[in-house]
Amino acid sequence: MDWANERYVRIYTRDTRTTKLVGWEGRAVLWEVLRKVDRAGVMEGVRTAEDLALMVDIPLEFVRVALDRMISVGAVELSDMGLVVPNYLPAQETPQSDRQRQRESRQLRAARARSDVTFRDTLAVTKRDRKGPFGHAVSHAVTPCHSVPSLAVPSLASKDPPSEDCRAVRSTESAEEQAVFDRWRATHRHPTAKLDQKRRARIRARMREGFTVDQLSLAIDGAKLDPFLMGEDPRASRVYDGIETLLRDRAQVERLIELNGSARPAKRPLAVRESPSEARARQHAEHIRDLELDARDSEEMNAVL
Numbered sequence: 001m002d003w004a005n006e007r008y009v010r011i012y013t014r015d016t017r018t019t020k021l022v023g024w025e026g027r028a029v030l031w032e033v034l035r036k037v038d039r040a041g042v043m044e045g046v047r048t049a050e051d052l053a054l055m056v057d058i059p060l061e062f063v064r065v066a067l068d069r070m071i072s073v074g075a076v077e078l079s080d081m082g083l084v085v086p087n088y089l090p091a092q093e094t095p096q097s098d099r100q101r102q103r104e105s106r107q108l109r110a111a112r113a114r115s116d117v118t119f120r121d122t123l124a125v126t127k128r129d130r131k132g133p134f135g136h137a138v139s140h141a142v143t144p145c146h147s148v149p150s151l152a153v154p155s156l157a158s159k160d161p162p163s164e165d166c167r168a169v170r171s172t173e174s175a176e177e178q179a180v181f182d183r184w185r186a187t188h189r190h191p192t193a194k195l196d197q198k199r200r201a202r203i204r205a206r207m208r209e210g211f212t213v214d215q216l217s218l219a220i221d222g223a224k225l226d227p228f229l230m231g232e233d234p235r236a237s238r239v240y241d242g243i244e245t246l247l248r249d250r251a252q253v254e255r256l257i258e259l260n261g262s263a264r265p266a267k268r269p270l271a272v273r274e275s276p277s278e279a280r281a282r283q284h285a286e287h288i289r290d291l292e293l294d295a296r297d298s299e300e301m302n303a304v305l
Helices: 017-021 023-036 049-056 060-073 088-093 098-113 119-126 164-187 197-208 213-225 250-260 276-304
Strands: 042-044 082-084
Touching: 017 023, 017 060, 023 049, 023 060, 049 060, 164 197, 164 213, 197 213, 213 250
Parallel strands: none
Antiparallel strands: 042 082
């Protein structure tokens, strides 16, 4: 087996309430499910216990028990597309915390002082303890490419260069992100805008949630039909057409896609002349909305980066 190019997933060792409730049948089936779902956590075409038994090669009587328990605790869901593991992406892509990496670094330094490990062994952790450009520990050594969702030993860094498959995946993802950005730049008339790290991260976050280039393009077009985002609503003090705002979260993208599929709403009539108190109240409401948008953007970026 070519270990360097094989895909594998994380199986967590902690016994939680969920793993206890699904029983040994649920754990046996769930581990097989994690091995067979795609990178989005979906096993297409699996809608019944019979379908799942066929996919995981486990007797049907055990799969029926396991599936009922897994659904009852929310470990899996059945949809029109197939079987879905809701927490698959967070479980596979969440990096180790800074505290855990620092603890490993201290342990390796202590071991090296006792001559238990070599200096080369310490590089795996000490290099990753250095801060990246956004104040976060550099974690590329943990997941060398998006095609490998996790590593069996998170504390060890690979010195091998990215494989051809890794480079192909990165190139494809970069091209898709650029296509979404170009659609936004043309639709909302920002010809001089640049695809910086923050904008790329926002697009990537939505694509990792399963949205395609075409779906994100529909959302970007749909924003033109939103009076508030376009500054046409009397309550809007400006245009909110930044790509970070339009692709702020899953709910925003879904709403704009649906809006694109319906008729353009009629423009609201211009507001009558406001009294000073009404103007102050409106300005205060707009200020609060701006703060909420900025806070949500900041939370989203912290989660992505």
